[in-house]
Amino acid sequence: MLYRCPFQRNRESCSCECFSYAENTFEKYGRKTCAMIVEPLLQGSAGMRMYPPLYLQKLRRLCDRYGVLLIADEIATGFGRTGKMFAFNHTGVSPDITCLSKGLTGGFLPMSLTVTTDEIYHAFYGEYNQHIAFMHSHTYSGNPLGCAAAHGVLDVLEQENILEQTRHKQKYLTKKLVKALLKHKNVGEIRQLGLIHAIELVADRETKKAFDAKQRTGYQIYKKALDLGLILRPLGDILYFNPPLIITKDQIDEAVEKCVQAIKSVLE
Numbered sequence: 303m304l305y306r307c308p309f310q311r312n313r314e315s316c317s318c319e320c321f322s323y324a325e326n327t328f329e330k331y332g333r334k335t336c337a338m339i340v341e342p343l344l345q346g347s348a349g350m351r352m353y354p355p356l357y358l359q360k361l362r363r364l365c366d367r368y369g370v371l372l373i374a375d376e377i378a379t380g381f382g383r384t385g386k387m388f389a390f391n392h393t394g395v396s397p398d399i400t401c402l403s404k405g406l407t408g409g410f411l412p413m414s415l416t417v418t419t420d421e422i423y424h425a426f427y428g429e430y431n432q433h434i435a436f437m438h439s440h441t442y443s444g445n446p447l448g449c450a451a452a453h454g455v456l457d458v459l460e461q462e463n464i465l466e467q468t469r470h471k472q473k474y475l476t477k478k479l480v481k482a483l484l485k486h487k488n489v490g491e492i493r494q495l496g497l498i499h500a501i502e503l504v505a506d507r508e509t510k511k512a513f514d515a516k517q518r519t520g521y522q523i524y525k526k527a528l529d530l531g532l533i534l535r536p537l538g539d540i541l542y543f544n545p546p547l548i549i550t551k552d553q554i555d556e557a558v559e560k561c562v563q564a565i566k567s568v569l570e
């Protein structure tokens with residue numbers, strides 16, 4: 303069972319019943335809407351919430367029906383974080399505009415990309431005197447060092463077969479976390495997408511009651527983990543792992559061990 307699904311589905315039986323909310327909203331506002339922005343498959347700062355590829359397939363069709371552009375914010379999910387190059391690669395459909403950054407340069411230099419379909423690109427491309435150029439320019443666009451870092455990352459991703467390796471590491475990390483925490487009385491759900499893993503901590507796993515926010519449970523665990531030498535970055539009471547794709551099994555062992563120790567020391 304998907305822990306918070308209001309339709310009480312599990313992964314197999316989900317047919318995105320919740321999509322009716324989007325359909326109703328498009329029915330009301332779709333005709334005067336220019337674009338729809340989504341974080342594909344993973345809503346990051348909303349609490350590492352995950353949803354199935356089917357939702358995006360349906361959304362692509364709905365956007366097409368209403369002539370609404372679909373914009374994918376793949377800043378967090380891009381470049382292998384979800385197990386494929388882009389989260390949209392899980393769906394078989396594609397957005398009209400994609401925002402990319404973070405994994406593009408691995409954070410070594412700031413660099414971002416806005417990728418569009420040819421149709422959108424050509425809408426702003428022509429003879430100078432046509433005045434269709436996209437004149438909203440960017441002070442630091444095309445920075446050569448940033449571009450070099452991005453090329454470097456793309457080369458490494460390909461030449462060192464990083465994506466293939468993350469599949470093994472993902473299975474390993476899932477197994478470790480499930481073994482250590484799934485039965486814990488305060489763990490509501492462990493969810494996973496690629497190497498990204500999130501642990502939802504609750505006061506009562508049966509009723510799904512959250513901890514009193516005043517207790518700041520996630521923050522207490524963060525502080526304890528920091529003492530142990532591990533930086534967690536909880537979103538409220540959601541702990542998550544979003545490790546670099548080059549993490550080793552030994553490092554996974556160490557991180558999980560310290561995380562579990564921190565959880566137990568705060569909650570038991």
Ligand SMILES: *Cc1c(COP(=O)(O)O)cnc(C)c1O
Pocket residue numbers: 341346375376377378379403404414
């Ligand atoms: C980090 C992040 C952003 C912010 O990107 P900036 O380049 O700092 O503006 C936007 N969306 C998602 C999903 C992110 O993870």
